[in-house]
Amino acid sequence: xxxxxxxxxxxLMFTCSAAFAQSGTPNELQFNLSSYVDNFGVYVVYxxxxxxxxxxxxxxLKGRVLVDAVSAASIKSRFDVDGVTSATNRTKGGSDxxxxxxxxxxxxxxxxxxxxxxxxxxxxxxxxxxxxxTTIAGNYIQPLAQKNTxxxxxxxxSIDKVFPQTRNWKRDLDVNTVSLQATQNISPKMVxxxxxxxxxxxxxxxxxxxxxxxxxxxxxxxxxxxxxxSRIRRAAAIRLNYHLLQKSSMQxxxxxYWDDWRIKGxxxxxxxxxxxxxxxxxxxxxxxHSQSKAWFFQESYARPEKYMTxxxxxxxxxxxxxxxKLSFPHFSYKNWIPAIESLKYQFTLNWYRRETDSPDWHSxxxxxxxxxxxxxxxxxx
Amino acid sequence: xxxxxxxxxxxxxxxxxxxxQPWQRESLADPIMIFNENPIDEGIQQHFIEHREGATGxxxxxxxxxxxx
Numbered sequence: 317x318x319x320x321x322x323x324x325x326x327x328l329m330f331t332c333s334a335a336f337a338q339s340g341t342p343n344e345l346q347f348n349l350s351s352y353v354d355n356f357g358v359y360v361v362y363x364x365x366x367x368x369x370x371x372x373x374x375x376x377l378k379g380r381v382l383v384d385a386v387s388a389a390s391i392k393s394r395f396d397v398d399g400v401t402s403a404t405n406r407t408k409g410g411s412d413x414x415x416x417x418x419x420x421x422x423x424x425x426x427x428x429x430x431x432x433x434x435x436x437x438x439x440x441x442x443x444x445x446x447x448x449x450t451t452i453a454g455n456y457i458q459p460l461a462q463k464n465t466x467x468x469x470x471x472x473x474s475i476d477k478v479f480p481q482t483r484n485w486k487r488d489l490d491v492n493t494v495s496l497q498a499t500q501n502i503s504p505k506m507v508x509x510x511x512x513x514x515x516x517x518x519x520x521x522x523x524x525x526x527x528x529x530x531x532x533x534x535x536x537x538x539x540x541x542x543x544x545x546s547r548i549r550r551a552a553a554i555r556l557n558y559h560l561l562q563k564s565s566m567q568x569x570x571x572x573y574w575d576d577w578r579i580k581g582x583x584x585x586x587x588x589x590x591x592x593x594x595x596x597x598x599x600x601x602x603x604x605h606s607q608s609k610a611w612f613f614q615e616s617y618a619r620p621e622k623y624m625t626x627x628x629x630x631x632x633x634x635x636x637x638x639x640x641k642l643s644f645p646h647f648s649y650k651n652w653i654p655a656i657e658s659l660k661y662q663f664t665l666n667w668y669r670r671e672t673d674s675p676d677w678h679s680x681x682x683x684x685x686x687x688x689x690x691x692x693x694x695x696x697x
Numbered sequence: 698x699x700x701x702x703x704x705x706x707x708x709x710x711x712x713x714x715x716x717x718q719p720w721q722r723e724s725l726a727d728p729i730m731i732f733n734e735n736p737i738d739e740g741i742q743q744h745f746i747e748h749r750e751g752a753t754g755x756x757x758x759x760x761x762x763x764x765x766x
Contacts, residue, residue: 346737348737348738350741352745362741364737364741366737380737462716462718462719463719464717501717501722502717504721504722504723504724504725505725507730507732511756513754549753550754551752551754551756553756555732557730559724559725559729559730565727565729565730573753573754579751579752580752581750583752589729590729591729597728605750605752607750607751610751627751628749629748629749629750630751633750635749637746662738664738666742666745668745668749670749686749688742688745690741692735692737692738694735
């Protein structure tokens with residue numbers, strides 16, 4: 317039944333997309349094929365399509381479909397769960413096991429200009445065999461000071477349902493986020509942006525596929541993690557982009573994060589972009605992140621406690637993310653690839669390394685290495 | 698921290714007095730000067746980060762459906 321719903325939703329999405337395309341001139345059709353692989357044995361392939369179409373001078377519509385196909389070696393282990401993504405083996409739900417888990421995400425959005433202001437409304441629905449998420453997000457954008465300043469106020473509400481296949485209950489998870497963003501032209505070559513976000517999360521915040529091991533006098537017992545049922549998260553960031561050497565730019569950013577689970581995080585990021593030919597851009601990025609652990613995270617638990625976790629996201633960690641990206645316009649190759657002027661290609665490769673303060677509960681490794689490769693095609697017409 | 702952010706935010710907002718005229722914005726209009734030039738790509742990156750780090754937010758990118766507590 318669920319698979320039939322997914323299929324119908326998928327077809328509906330493309331029917332709508334086709335309708336947009338036929339009723340006028342779409343702005344952009346984008347296809348991305350992304351893949352992820354890490355040393356914990358996780359493989360993810362996620363294709364996604366996006367169509368953006370301006371239906372009038374003031375209004376633009378957008379539709380999007382994304383599919384996550386997860387395959388993880390650890391899913392096939394005794395815990396039937398991937399320790400990194402918490403993806404679970406769908407064989408437990410009566411499906412086949414190729415791939416191990418599928419997630420579908422459908423998105424639609426509308427952008428409407430009212431005078432100099434812009435209002436954006438986005439809807440997002442994500443479904444997998446043990447989790448659904450419905451998100452509504454609104455943004456109001458107001459340019460000021462002869463468009464040298466842009467203020468953006470955003471609100472996001474997400475209503476999630478959690479129903480682990482190894483349990484017979486369904487629980488709620490609500491997320492409310494308010495964000496404030498200001499972008500300012502400082503000089504003819506420099507722009508600065510500040511962002512603040514405040515998120516309240518309430519409901520079922522534990523991951524029931526993870527396992528806390530507690531020793532007893534003679535053996536060990538496997539227990540469920542228990543997280544507090546609310547969390548308040550705040551983050552503030554500042555970043556600047558400077559145009560240099562006529563055809564290059566340097567982006568620098570710093571972000572500070574803090575929450576009531578006593579995690580504090582610092583993130584520094586930089587991105588250098590330069591034109592290597594007409595319309596062909598090479599980007600080199602580096603992101604460094606460090607965070608402290610949640611107050612109830614322990615490397616091991618000697619006895620059962622009120623709150624317990626083994627989630628590596630809640631551990632102290634140091635992460636480095638290096639990125640190379642290349643975007644270039646249309647090209648032709650013999651008769652195999654025709655030259656279409658409106659086409660633009662993009663490759664992005666990320667190398668990610670995260671070292672946690674203590675070994676991961678499942679892989680028993682402290683260091684995670686991951687590669688993320690994305691290939692995208694943007695067709696503007 | 699919020700106070701520091703509020704001060705920086707207000708300073709930036711009021712620095713509109715240092716106007717960059719429209720004819721001076723050629724460099725600023727360059728695609729390499731746009732934050733989050735490809736929101737879809739940014740959203741995918743953000744989704745990936747949310748699964749591996751507990752300290753997310755204030756990135757300017759939106760993602761969803763991740764179930765990241």
